[in-house]
Amino acid sequence: MNNRLRYWRGTLLGFGVIAAVTGIQALADTALSASANAPAPRLQSLSGLLPVAAPSRALHIKAWKTLSGSKVLFIRTTELPMFDVHVSFAAGSARDGDTPGLAAATFSMLSEGVAGKDLAAIVETVDGLGAQLEMGIDHERAHLALRSLSDARKSTPALALFAQILGKPLLAEEALPRVKNELRDSLMATSQDADDLAALRAKALLAPNSPYSRPFYGTDQGLQALTRTAVVDFHQRFYTAAHAQITLVGDLTLEQAKAISLQISNELPVTPPGTPATPMPAQTTTGTEMSLHEEQTLTQTHLMLAQPGVSRRHPDYAALYAANLIFGGTANSRLMKELREKRGLVYDVHAQNADWATTGLMMITLQVSPSFSAGTLALTRSLFSDYLRDGPTQQELDQIKLQVANMSALNSASNRQILQQLVAINRHDLPLDLDYTVQQVQRLTLKQTHEALNRHLSADQWRVVTVGATVEQRPVPAPSAPPPDASSGSMCRAATGFVAS
Incomplete structure (x- = not known):
C-alpha cells in the first residue's frame, strides 16, 4: 500500500506532567536575605511548590445523527485554518466470517480507485490540495481520516473525493490481486515483528479459534479464496450510513460541520428499511493454555x-x-x-x-x-x-x-x-x-x-x-540501593551550591 495511505495499527498512550512554576520573585528575595552562616542552598525552585493541575481547554462537543443513521461528534477549534474528519465503520476483521481477510481486502480496495481516478491519481489529487488521507483497521472497526485546509477552494474537492472513496469506490477486479499481495506482505511483516507476534499469540491464547485471535489482514487461505463479489457485498453491508461514525475537529462552523456530515452520510450505501442490525461476533474467554x-x-x-x-x-x-x-x-x-x-x-x-x-x-x-x-x-x-x-x-x-x-x-x-x-x-x-x-x-x-x-x-x-531465543537462564540481579544523596521521590541531582535562578 502507498505509504501515504498507511495503516494505523495502534494507539499510543501519551503521557506528560506540566509543572506550574510560580513565586520566582519570592525565591529571589529569600536568597538575598539568607544568613551568611546558613548552609549552601540546593536546587529547590520546584521542590517547595504545591502541585497544581494544569487547566484544560474549554472544548465543547456537539453531537447529532444524520437521517440515514450516522452518528456525528464535532469540536470547533479556530487556532489553525484546517480541520480533520474521521469516519469509521463497524467493518473490522471480526466480521470476516468464513473468509479471513475479507474485511481488510474491502478496506484496502477503497483507495484503489474511484470513477476517473486510480490510486496514483488519488494520491496526486490529495497532495495537490495540501490534504492528508490516512486509513486503519482493527478487529472491530475500519476507519479513514482526512485532514484538509479550511479554505473552500481546497476543502471542497478534497471532501468530494473523500466521500467518493468511502461510498462509491470502484472495487475493480484488476485491483484485487494487488491488494491480496499487499495483505500477504502485511501478514509476513507481522510474523517477523516480535511485538506484533507476541500480541497476536496472546490473543490466540485468550480466545482460540475466534476472529479475535487472527491478524487483521486475514490468512493466506482466506485471501486465496477471496472474490470481488464478496468484497462488493461486504462494502454494501458494512460501509453503510447506519454503520458510520463521523468525527470532526477543527476550523469549521457548526453549519459547515453538519453539511460535511450530510455530504459523507448521503454518499454511503443505505441499509434497507427493516433490516436488523448485524451484531458484532461475541468473544468469550475459552482458552485453557496459559x-x-x-x-x-x-x-x-x-x-x-x-x-x-x-x-x-x-x-x-x-x-x-x-x-x-x-x-x-x-x-x-x-x-x-x-x-x-x-x-x-x-x-x-x-x-x-x-x-x-x-x-x-x-x-x-x-x-x-x-x-x-x-x-x-x-x-x-x-x-x-x-x-x-x-x-x-x-x-x-x-x-x-x-x-x-x-x-x-x-x-x-x-x-x-x-x-x-x-x-x-x-x-x-x-x-x-x-x-x-x-x-x-x-x-x-x-x-x-x-x-x-x-x-x-x-x-x-x-x-x-x-x-x-532459548538460552541458559540466570538469576535476576538483586535490587540496588538508591544513591546516598538521592532525595526521596525527586529526580533532581544537582550538586550542593546550585540554586535555580
Whole structure:
C-alpha cells in the first residue's frame, strides 16, 4: 500500500506532567536575605511548590445523527485554518466470517480507485490540495481520516473525493490481486515483528479459534479464496450510513460541520428499511493454555502478559486505568522502579488497558536479555500478586490523580489529539466530555481502586507469550540501593551550591 495511505495499527498512550512554576520573585528575595552562616542552598525552585493541575481547554462537543443513521461528534477549534474528519465503520476483521481477510481486502480496495481516478491519481489529487488521507483497521472497526485546509477552494474537492472513496469506490477486479499481495506482505511483516507476534499469540491464547485471535489482514487461505463479489457485498453491508461514525475537529462552523456530515452520510450505501442490525461476533474467554514460546534468534526476548480487563463503558474502568498507570503505565511506575531502576533488567516496560472485542485487555510488555527472561517473568508475577494483595498507596494514588489531570491538558493541545479522544468517545458511546475519565479518576478512593483490581484481575490468569531465543537462564540481579544523596521521590541531582535562578 502507498505509504501515504498507511495503516494505523495502534494507539499510543501519551503521557506528560506540566509543572506550574510560580513565586520566582519570592525565591529571589529569600536568597538575598539568607544568613551568611546558613548552609549552601540546593536546587529547590520546584521542590517547595504545591502541585497544581494544569487547566484544560474549554472544548465543547456537539453531537447529532444524520437521517440515514450516522452518528456525528464535532469540536470547533479556530487556532489553525484546517480541520480533520474521521469516519469509521463497524467493518473490522471480526466480521470476516468464513473468509479471513475479507474485511481488510474491502478496506484496502477503497483507495484503489474511484470513477476517473486510480490510486496514483488519488494520491496526486490529495497532495495537490495540501490534504492528508490516512486509513486503519482493527478487529472491530475500519476507519479513514482526512485532514484538509479550511479554505473552500481546497476543502471542497478534497471532501468530494473523500466521500467518493468511502461510498462509491470502484472495487475493480484488476485491483484485487494487488491488494491480496499487499495483505500477504502485511501478514509476513507481522510474523517477523516480535511485538506484533507476541500480541497476536496472546490473543490466540485468550480466545482460540475466534476472529479475535487472527491478524487483521486475514490468512493466506482466506485471501486465496477471496472474490470481488464478496468484497462488493461486504462494502454494501458494512460501509453503510447506519454503520458510520463521523468525527470532526477543527476550523469549521457548526453549519459547515453538519453539511460535511450530510455530504459523507448521503454518499454511503443505505441499509434497507427493516433490516436488523448485524451484531458484532461475541468473544468469550475459552482458552485453557496459559503460555506459549515462539523461538526466534533475537538479542532480546519480547515478553507479553495479558488477561481480560473491562470495556471503556464499565463502571470500574477508571479505577483499573489508574491502578494500571501506577503499576506499569508511567515512567515512575512500580515496574519501572523494580525492573529498570533497581535491577537494570529493561530499558522500558509498559502496562496498558487495551480495547479488545466486547471487553478489554490488561497487557504488560517488555524486552529483556534472554538469559533473564524467566526470572523477569517470575518477578513481574510476584510484583503483581503483591499489588493485588496490598493495592496502591495513598501517595501513589494522589500522584496519579495529578498526572492524569495534567495528561488531559497535554492530550488536548492539538487537533489530532482532540480528534483521538473524540473518536474514542464516539466509538465507545461515552459521555460527551473529554475529561469524563479524568473526573472519574479524581473521585477514586483507595478502597474503590483496590476492590476493582481484585474484582477483575487475577494473579493466576495471565496468558504469557515469549518471543526470542532459548538460552541458559540466570538469576535476576538483586535490587540496588538508591544513591546516598538521592532525595526521596525527586529526580533532581544537582550538586550542593546550585540554586535555580
